Amino acid sequence: MFRGSEALAAGALTRAALRGPRYRRLLPDVYTPAALEPDLALRSRAAYVWAGNRGVLTGYSAAEMLSAACAPAGAPAELALPGTHPKAPPGVLIRQVTLARDERRTYQGVELTTPVRTAYDLARRCSLAEAVVAVDALAGRFGFAPKEVLGLARRYRGARRTLRLPEVVALAEPLAASAMESRLRLVLVLGGLPRPAVQYRVPDRRAHVVASVDLAYPEQLIAIEYEGADHFAGHRVVRDVHRYTRLVDLGWRVYRYTADDVYQRPARMVAEITRALRHPR
Template sequence: MPRQDELAADEVRLVRGMEVTTGERTAYDLARREPLTEAVVAVDALCARFGFPPAELLEFARRYPGARGVRRLPEVVALADPRAESPMETRPRLLLVLAGLPHPCVQYPVRDRSGRVVATVDQAYPAERIAVEYEGGEHFTPDRGSRDVYRYPRRTDLGWRVFRYAAADVYRRPTEVVAEVARAPRPP
């Protein structure tokens, strides 16, 4: 077992001639040291990129009993979901969950009545037919904007309530974002 201030040989790899920590070691360090939201954003991205489940961080932590910040790993792991496709998909999910709403399904396929997928939404509460989407700058390009214009009515025609948020919403009005989703009408 390595000492607290040392890296084990299997925690380092060579990339383009430079030694770097592995994805798992980097996720472990960031999960312990960063503010909660940033820790989950990092774990989501690193787990997705390197193909390990967040729960492996708890096993990894056994190498370093008593390490600073290790007690918070279970919270980060419980909030992590490597299916998020960007940091700005993770942030709205955390707004909702940390405010007490249930964990939404991530990258949820919305199907029409014949079972064909008409859209995959960033986050969903399927029983309530609520979708929460992050709209980054790429959604405002002519090609992507045209596709989004087509997708939106398809979801609403199927009874889905779609909430679309940009970075300004997530950062400047998080309370309102949570309130809007929380008070969305539920289907009968």
């Protein structure tokens, strides 16, 4: 990633080459090789370069850089900048926040908020479900207890939207394996169903573990799985078929849901699991 003006000044590129098919302009004067996918991590780095390699990446940008992906599709790059600054270009969100020295770190050449501070910011800013998703992802990735978010709330008494943080922390589950698994769990819990076990290890009749399922109601022998795109790859399909067969053979009912179900048919999911819980085997 580089500034086009600097490459031109150094004679490393011509203006024609910069505008050609080999490079992609992500932000004003910020370019990358066209082969790179402009995902949130790349766009966040571009925002940092656009700001003159200053400021601090926050929120979803910090989470993405920390390999705790939890952003909804299309989330903008987020950057905290002190004082006056140029108007942010489309796709970049400038935050005005107070950060203590122990709430920021240097990672892979950029400044960003620490995992706990990132969780605190997202837990206050997002909807309840997305706040829990963020805390799940960050706490699971870095091994901190979700209640550490409440420590920052005590540091910043009176900050906006901190009153709901205990609810976010109570709903958090660091064992969640992905953001979409967290969203699936929250559809059920916020829909009024009992809290399911997470990453439950299913034993056979000799107490040997035969499968680990995303969510489970063990007493009712109900397994609930989130099926992302990776589940439909050739080798994964075969492995899943064997796993589901073992579960059914042990008397489990397996409910499999996709992103379309989570986002477009949550009421149907809640109704299906409600019926299953009311009529156990």
